Structures are given as C-alpha cells and as structure tokens.
Amino acid sequence: MSDAKFPNSCPIPFSGGDIIVSAHGGGGRMTRKLIEEIFAPAFDNPLLRQLHDGAVFEGAGDRFAFATDSYVVQPLFFPGGDIGKLAVCGTVNDLAMCGARALYLSAGFILEEGLPIEQLKSIVNSMSRQASEAEVAIVTGDTKVVERRRGDGMFINTAGIGVVPEGVRISADRIERGDIVLLSGDVGRHGIAILAARGNLQMDMPVASDCAPLWRSVNSLIAGGIDVHFLRDLTRGGLATALIETAASARMDVSIAEAAIPLLEVVRGACELLGFDPLYLANEGRFIAIVRPEQADQALDSLRRIAGGVEPAIIGEVTGGEAGRLWLRSCIGIDRPLELLSGEQLPRIC
Amino acid sequence: MSDAKFPNSCPIPFSGGDIIVSAHGGGGRMTRKLIEEIFAPAFDNPLLRQLHDGAVFEGAGDRFAFATDSYVVQPLFFPGGDIGKLAVCGTVNDLAMCGARALYLSAGFILEEGLPIEQLKSIVNSMSRQASEAEVAIVTGDTKVVERRRGDGMFINTAGIGVVPEGVRISADRIERGDIVLLSGDVGRHGIAILAARGNLQMDMPVASDCAPLWRSVNSLIAGGIDVHFLRDLTRGGLATALIETAASARMDVSIAEAAIPLLEVVRGACELLGFDPLYLANEGRFIAIVRPEQADQALDSLRRIAGGVEPAIIGEVTGGEAGRLWLRSCIGIDRPLELLSGEQLPRIC
Numbered sequence: 001m002s003d004a005k006f007p008n009s010c011p012i013p014f015s016g017g018d019i020i021v022s023a024h025g026g027g028g029r030m031t032r033k034l035i036e037e038i039f040a041p042a043f044d045n046p047l048l049r050q051l052h053d054g055a056v057f058e059g060a061g062d063r064f065a066f067a068t069d070s071y072v073v074q075p076l077f078f079p080g081g082d083i084g085k086l087a088v089c090g091t092v093n094d095l096a097m098c099g100a101r102a103l104y105l106s107a108g109f110i111l112e113e114g115l116p117i118e119q120l121k122s123i124v125n126s127m128s129r130q131a132s133e134a135e136v137a138i139v140t141g142d143t144k145v146v147e148r149r150r151g152d153g154m155f156i157n158t159a160g161i162g163v164v165p166e167g168v169r170i171s172a173d174r175i176e177r178g179d180i181v182l183l184s185g186d187v188g189r190h191g192i193a194i195l196a197a198r199g200n201l202q203m204d205m206p207v208a209s210d211c212a213p214l215w216r217s218v219n220s221l222i223a224g225g226i227d228v229h230f231l232r233d234l235t236r237g238g239l240a241t242a243l244i245e246t247a248a249s250a251r252m253d254v255s256i257a258e259a260a261i262p263l264l265e266v267v268r269g270a271c272e273l274l275g276f277d278p279l280y281l282a283n284e285g286r287f288i289a290i291v292r293p294e295q296a297d298q299a300l301d302s303l304r305r306i307a308g309g310v311e312p313a314i315i316g317e318v319t320g321g322e323a324g325r326l327w328l329r330s331c332i333g334i335d336r337p338l339e340l341l342s343g344e345q346l347p348r349i350c
Numbered sequence: 351m352s353d354a355k356f357p358n359s360c361p362i363p364f365s366g367g368d369i370i371v372s373a374h375g376g377g378g379r380m381t382r383k384l385i386e387e388i389f390a391p392a393f394d395n396p397l398l399r400q401l402h403d404g405a406v407f408e409g410a411g412d413r414f415a416f417a418t419d420s421y422v423v424q425p426l427f428f429p430g431g432d433i434g435k436l437a438v439c440g441t442v443n444d445l446a447m448c449g450a451r452a453l454y455l456s457a458g459f460i461l462e463e464g465l466p467i468e469q470l471k472s473i474v475n476s477m478s479r480q481a482s483e484a485e486v487a488i489v490t491g492d493t494k495v496v497e498r499r500r501g502d503g504m505f506i507n508t509a510g511i512g513v514v515p516e517g518v519r520i521s522a523d524r525i526e527r528g529d530i531v532l533l534s535g536d537v538g539r540h541g542i543a544i545l546a547a548r549g550n551l552q553m554d555m556p557v558a559s560d561c562a563p564l565w566r567s568v569n570s571l572i573a574g575g576i577d578v579h580f581l582r583d584l585t586r587g588g589l590a591t592a593l594i595e596t597a598a599s600a601r602m603d604v605s606i607a608e609a610a611i612p613l614l615e616v617v618r619g620a621c622e623l624l625g626f627d628p629l630y631l632a633n634e635g636r637f638i639a640i641v642r643p644e645q646a647d648q649a650l651d652s653l654r655r656i657a658g659g660v661e662p663a664i665i666g667e668v669t670g671g672e673a674g675r676l677w678l679r680s681c682i683g684i685d686r687p688l689e690l691l692s693g694e695q696l697p698r699i700c
Contacts, residue, residue, distance in 0.1 A: 026694025027587035032595075052521070054417025054448045056514055059409030067404030068456035068509055072494045094403035106418035108507045110460070144422045146698065150502040155494075157458045159418055159509030164406055171402070233403065237377035245382075344376025348496065 014038060020115040025145025034143060038121060039107075042128040047104070047139035055104065055139035065100035067091055068159035074348045076119060076153050078197035080189075080208030084123035086284060086350060087156040088130040088138075089213050090235070096215040097231045097287065099170040099222065100162030102136040107158050109143045112151035123154065134213040136160070168222055172249035174229040177320030180296035181254060182289045184217055184303055185210065185310035186262035187239050191281030192270050194349050201274075207266055210310075212285030220302040221289060228299075230290040233283075236349050240279040240326065240338045242288060248324045255327040255335070256316030279328075280341055282349040290318065364388060370465040375495025384493060388471060389457075392478040397454070397489035405489035407454065413516075415450035417441055418509040424698045426469060426503050428547035430539075430558030434473035436634060436700060437506040438480040438488075439563050440585070446565040447581045447637065449520040449572065450512030452486040457508050459493045462501035473504065484563040486510070518572055522599035524579040527670030530646035531604060532639045534567055534653055535560065535660035536612035537589050541631030542620050544699050551624075557616055560660075562635030570652040571639060578649075580640040583633075586699050590629040590676065590688045592638060598674045605677040605685070606666030629678070630691055632699040640668065 016024065016033035023030040040048065047055040071087045081089075092102040107127065111120070131138055193209040195201050214233060221228050230250070232242045239261070247254040263278055271278045291299045296314055303312035319327070326338045366374065366383035373380040390398065397405040421437045431439075442452040457477065461470065481488055543559040545551050564583060571578050580600070582592045589611065597604040613628055621628045641649045646664055653662035669677070676688045 021693075022697045023693030026691065026697065027585065027591055028691040028693055029689075030693060032690065050521070052448060054415045054444050054450070054510075054512075056413055056415045056448050056450070058413050063406055063408050064511075065404045065406045066454055066456060066509075066511060067490055068458050068507070069492045070458040070460050070494050070507060072460060072496050097403040098406050100404070100406070104416055106416060106509045108418050108420040108458075108509075110420050110422060110505055140417055142419045144420050144505075146422050146502060146505075149499045152496060152500040155460055155496075155505065157418070157420060157507035157509075159456045159458075159507075160404075161414075161416060161511065162404075171400070235377065241377055339379075340382065341376065341378040343371075343373025343378055343380060347372045347376065 014117050018117050020111045020113055020145055022113055022145050024111065025143060031143060038124055039141060042124045043138040045137040045139060047137060057104065063164040065095050065098035065162045065164055067094035068157065069094060070155060070157040071350060072155050072348055073194065073350050074152065075197050076123065078209055079193045079206045081211040082123055082126050083154060083156055084127035085130045085211055087158045088127050088134060089211050089284060090350065091158040091160040092134045092136055093214045093233045095160050095162035096218045097233050098162065098164060099168040099228065099231065100164045101215055102134060102160050102162045104139045104161045105131065105136050105158050107138050107141040107156065110151055110155040111143065111145045112153050113145060113148045115153055134215065165222060170228060170231050172230055172246060175250035175252055175290055175318055177252060177318055178293050179229055179290050179318040180293050180314055181256060181316040182291065182296065182299055182303065182312060183261065183315045184287050184312045185307060186264050187234065187283055187286060188263065188267040188271065188278040188281035190284045191346055191349060192267050195346065201270060207264065210283055210285035214285065214287055217303055217306045220306045221299055224298065224302045226291055226295050226299045226302065228289055228291055231287055233287040235284065236282050236344060238280040238282060241340060244326045244338055244340055247326045251322055251324040253319045253321035253323060253325050253327060254316060255319045255329060257329045259331050260313055260315040262311045262313050276345055280345055282346065284350060364467050368467055370461045370463055370467065370495055372463055372495050374461065375493060381493060388474055389491060392474045393488040395487040395489060397487060405454065413514040415445050415448035415512045415514055417444035418507065419444060420505060420507040421700060422505050422698055423544065423700050424502065425547050426473065428559055429543045429556045431561040432473055432476050433504060433506055434477035435480045435561055437508045438477050438484060439561050439634060440700065441508040441510040442484045442486055443564045443583045445510050445512035446568045447583050448514060449518040449581065450514045451565055452484060452510050452512040454489045454511045455481065455486050455508050457488050457491040457506060460501055460505040461493065461495045462503050463495060463498045465503055484565065515572060520578060520581050522580055522596060525600035525602055525640055525668055527602060527668055528643050529579055529640050529668040530643050530664055531606060531666040532641065532646065532649055532653065532662060533611065533665045534637050534662050535657060536614050537584065537633055537636060538613065538617040538628040538631035540634045541696055541699060542617050545696065551620060557614065560633055560635035564635065564637055567653055567656045570656045571649055574648065574652045576641055576645050576649045576652065578639055578641055581637055583637040585634065586632050586694060588630040588632060591690060594676045594688055594690055597676045601672055601674040603669045603671035603673060603675050603677060604666060605669045605679060607679045609681050610663055610665040612661045612663050626695055630695055632696065634700060
C-alpha cells in the first residue's frame with residue numbers, strides 16, 4: 001500500500017489542539033477542524049466527500065446485508081491491533097458471516113475530553129489502512145464528545161452495508177444432520193492479547209490478536225462452489241458461545257472434538273495459568289463454517305490456501321438431536337454439554 | 351397505535367435483574383436475556399428475527415442513502431422526548447435530508463453498569479414507538495456494557511438506510527442565486543427543553559423539545575413536485591451553523607432576515623435571560639429547504655399542511671456572492687455576517 005492512500009499519516013500538525021475538548025463535539029469550528037483535518041483525509045472517497053448528512057449510493061437489484069457493532073475495548077492499543085482496526089474488521093466480518101462482501105461503512109466516534117489527538121490520529125489511520133485492505137469505504141460518520149469520566153478515551157460504532165452474491169443463503173435453518181463444522185484457525189489469541197496489554201500477564205513473546213478481515217476466506221468458499229450452510233465469527237464469547245447459539249438456532253445438536261481444536265501452546269499455557277477456558281476466549285479473526293459432508297475436505301483446502309500460517313481444521317459435526325445443544329468430546333472420549341457463561345471471562349474485550 | 355405492536359410495553363418482569371451489570375455485555379446468558387426479553391420484542395420484525403450478525407434485504411436498482419449518528423444527550427429523559435426517540439428521529443432525519451425515505455435502522459447500545467433496567471425498557475419502547483411512527487424497522491443491533499464512570503447511563507448509535515425517490519437530487523451544488531430559503535418551524539425548542547431538564551431553568555410551562563421525524567414534511571415537498579435543491583436539518587449548532595455550512599458548501603452567500611425567523615416567546619425569553627443566541631440553539635425536528643423562487647409559495651403551503659401547529663416560514667434567499675457567507679439582516683435593517691461558534695453553547699444536547 002502506498003502512503004498516497006493515507007494523506008493523513010503525514011506530519012501536518014492538527015490545528016485544533018493536542019487533546020480532545022468539549023468543543024470538538026459541538027458541531028462548530030472545532031468539530032469542523034476534526035472532520036477536515038483528521039477524518040476526511042484518512043477516509044477520503046467520493047461518497048464521503050459529499051459531506052452531507054448521509055451518503056447516497058446506487059443499488060442494482062442486489063441483496064444487501066446490514067450490520068453494526070460498537071467497540072469499547074480497553075486498552076485502545078494492543079498487540080496485533082487497536083480499537084480502530086477492530087471497528088473495521090468487526091463489522092466487515094459480521095457482513096461476511098451473512099455471506100456479504102462489505103461495500104460501505106459508517107463510523108460514529110464518542111470521544112472523552114482529554115483524549116490525546118495523536119491517539120485519535122493513529123486510530124483513524126489504522127481504520128483507513130484496514131478499510132483499504134478490506135476494500136470497503138467509510139462513507140459517513142459522526143463525532144460526539146463527552147466530559148472526563150463520562151466515557152473512556154474512545155468508543156467507536158461502525159455500521160456496514162454489504163452485498164450478498166447470487167445464490168448464497170447463509171442461515172441456521174439450512175443446517176442439516178451430518179453437516180461438518182470447520183474452524184478457520186486457532187482460538188483465543190485476541191483474549192490473551194488484550195489480557196497481556198492490560199499488564200495482567202508477563203510474557204516474553206506477547207501473543208498478537210488474531211484481529212483480521214474474514215471476507216477473503218469466506219469468499220474462497222463461496223467462489224469455490226461450496227454451498228455454505230452457515231457461518232459465524234467467534235467474538236466475545238469465543239468458539240463455545242458461537243456454537244451453543246448456532247446449535248440452539250438450528251435446533252440440532254452439534255458435537256465437537258476437543259483434540260481437533262487448534263490452540264497455540266502459549267495460549268494454552270496462559271489459560272492454564274489463569275484458569276480461563278480457551279473455548280470461551282474472544283477471537284476477532286476466526287469463524288466457523290458449516291458445510292455438507294461431501295464438501296468438507298474441499299472447504300478445508302480453500303481455507304488453508306487463504307489462511308497464511310494459520311491452521312484451519314474440521315472440528316466436529318451436526319449430530320441432529322432436537323435439543324439443540326453443543327457437546328464437547330474430551331481428549332479421553334467423554335462427551336459433555338457446554339453451556340453459555342452467565343457473564344464473561346473478560347469484560348471490554350471488543 | 352395499538353399496544354399489540356409493542357409487546358414489550360407490558361408488565362412481564364425482566365428475568366435478568368434490576369440494573370445493568372457487566373455480564374449484560376458479555377455475550378453470554380445475560381446478554382441473551384437482554385436481547386430476548388427487551389430488544390427483540392420491542393423492535394420485532396422479520397429481518398431482526400433472523401438474529402444473525404446482520405440483516406439481509408433486497409434492493410431493486412434503487413438509489414440508497416446511508417447515515418449514522420451517536421446520541422449522548424443528558425439527561426436521558428427530557429420534555430418532549432428521550433435519548434431513544436432522538437436516536438430514531440435523528441437518523442431518520444439525516445436520511446430525509448438526503449431526500450431519502452428511511453427503510454432500516456441499526457441500533458448500538460453502550461450501557462453503563464448500574465443503569466436501571468426500567469430506564470432501558472422505557473427508552474427501548476420509545477424507540478419502538480418512534481420507529482413505527484416513522485415507518486422504519488430496527489433490523490440489527492449490538493449491546494456493550496462499560497464500568498461505572500466509564501460511560502454515562504446510555505449512549506445509542508443508530509445507522510440508517512433509506513431509498514431516494516427517482517429524480518430527487520439534494521446537493522449543495524444545486525443551490526442557485528435567487529433560490530429561496532424556507533424554515534420548517536420555530537427554532538430553539540430542543541436546546542431550551544434540555545436546559546430545563548437539567549434543572550438550569552425554573553419554568554412554569556416547560557418547553558417541549560421539537561424532536562420529531564421529518565420525512566413526511568420532506569415528502570410533501572417532493573411528492574408535490576417541488577424540485578428541492580437542498581435540505582439540512584438544524585441540530586446541535588442550530589439554524590446559524592446549518593446555514594453557514596450550507597453557504598460555504600455552495601460557495602454562495604445566503605441572506606436571512608431576523609424578523610422572519612419563527613421563535614416562541616418563551617424561547618426568546620429564556621435566551622434573553624441566559625444570554626443564548628437562539629439561532630445557534632439545537633433543534634431536533636426542524637429543517638431548511640432551498641427551492642427555486644417560483645416554487646417557494648407552493649413549498650410553504652406544503653410544509654404548512656404537514657406542520658400541525660408549527661409555523662413554517664420563508665426566511666431568506668441565496669444572494670450569490672462567491673465568499674459563501676451567511677448574512678443576517680437585523681430587525682433595524684443592518685446586515686452582519688454570522689460565523690461558526692468555536693465550541694458550543696450547550697454540550698451533550700443530542
């Protein structure tokens with residue numbers, strides 16, 4: 001990527017001060033400086049340049065997907081990413097899970113007074129880079145500022161619109177008995193990366209978050225002719241939560257094998273040390289795909305070609321009991337049902 | 351509207367506790383309770399019922415508009431509305447200002463630990479009512495929870511998708527010398543309502559916010575055959591900020607007459623008492639329309655028919671000097687240019 005794409009990753013000083021103050025959210029001259037000197041150059045595209053209350057674009061008889069997420073991760077910067085990268089990837093991935101290629105994103109910022117402008121710039125540049133990589137344009141946005149101790153540095157909301165290729169229908173009601181569950185890579189890296197960034201872990205080699213856009217992997221399945229029945233990204237509740245909810249939606253039991261789930265040694269070690277269950281740890285660049293058994297090997301090959309150093313795996317199958325539960329077969333062959341956690345292992349993870 | 355539309359405005363107690371706790375944002379069982387018992391019943395519609403990562407819908411060769419806003423108003427409840435009503439109307443209105451009828455909204459909630467569930471329910475019901483009234487469906491959403499003193503009760507982001515009727519093109523570059531500026535009603539009510547709700551004003555008859563959806567008014571212009579050149583809603587920076595930015599975008603001077611701007615006596619009085627300029631006070635249900643001079647009277651008639659007790663007015667014209675400034679003609683005939691405020695008169699107004 002050339003720097004020319006990111007005119008804001010440049011040394012021009014911001015003329016609106018060094019930290020965020022209330023006036024940056026007032027809709028007056030200071031807000032305009034923020035938009036003109038920080039947001040507009042970083043996210044530059046013809047639709048955003050309309051600088052109107054919204055962006056207008058054309059459809060063409062397509063099916064669209066629409067998704068949103070707010071991001072409140074702490075700290076704002078962590079190994080492998082930052083809240084801006086997360087805010088772009090997260091919503092692009094929610095669209096990908098609908099089988100949709102992301103076209104447009106909105107970005108809503110809630111800034112706390114006192115946020116250093118340098119941090120805002122760095123995060124906005126990260127969003128810009130990530131949007132380029134995911135081939136999505138940030139076309140409309142909004143900024144609000146709240147007083148100190150009424151926010152927490154920065155919250156970002158992104159909403160996204162994507163287009164679903166013809167013939168693709170991803171839905172829990174398409175899941176059938178005998179279908180195979182694929183996992184796109186090892187689990188738990190994002191959770192451990194955040195924990196380390198909070199200073200709760202002393203690690204020589206910090207684990208980088210798996211935060212990444214997933215559309216290329218999803219598209220490798222679709223474009224390769226795999227009739228994907230269901231997709232789900234593994235976010236705050238981890239692999240277990242995603243599959244428990246999937247099984248419940250499909251009203252079919254799903255069974256996965258503990259031994260088949262890829263896990264970095266360092267993640268396993270951290271979990272043992274801290275008493276976390278890696279199956280419930282957050283991920284920001286992993287998903288499950290549920291496909292017909294006769295297409296499972298081809299799907300695995302497709303994921304491997306895209307994965308780049310990450311090991312996708314077949315981890316289980318749809319067994320079909322009507323209770324719609326998730327069963328884990330342990331390494332010694334004992335089956336036990338997994339349940340939703342009441343709360344969460346780690347708050348503010350995304 | 352019948353209560354049947356709002357199954358959640360019902361006496362069933364929420365089984366997830368009385369106040370928001372961290373676990374409501376964890377993606378586990380408590381989050382599910384929030385979605386199933388509070389959000390899903392209130393916003394019920396077929397697309398939301400997909401309960402997937404996003405909502406999938408079909409286009410048909412149309413032009414779409416896409417807009418977003420985050421809402422951080424304090425207090426959450428005020429005369430004439432609440433943050434939920436604001437979050438629906440605000441984004442519906444941003445779309446309307448693109449000439450678009452809102453179709454779908456997303457809703458992202460950032461809740462502070464300790465928020466009473468009753469307040470959340472009340473706000474969610476208000477959003478549901480407002481969405482029904484504006485004929486828009488809330489089709490996808492997200493909830494995050496932050497610790498006490500890292501948020502402020504509740505922030506809401508909404509993003510919206512709307513469809514632009516054929517032949518409609520609302521853009522500052524369509525503004526021409528001689529065009530007429532219409533204002534849809536009296537200004538400043540929202541700002542004064544918020545101020546009163548903060549206890550900063552002792553008023554016998556509190557002013558209700560003007561917060562309202564604007565599509566019906568916009569549509570009355572479009573459907574009546576008015577070739578609307580430009581639309582802009584008057585939000586946090588008030589009438590003056592909206593017109594200063596419009597004049598700058600169009601690179602045309604705009605001149606308005608102080609005497610023509612409708613203002614409630616009680617708003618005028620509060621402004622005099624407190625030293626506020628009503629032209630910069632926030633509004634959440636007012637807009638300006640810029641139209642050809644020969645269609646101005648017809649446009650005014652259309653707005654009057656919809657307005658319901660509010661007095662729209664012709665307030666000025668596009669005079670065309672290239673500096674792109676806004677001029678205010680005072681009641682004694684003196685012209686002065688208006689400038690963007692550096693900050694804002696009232697923070698956290700929307």
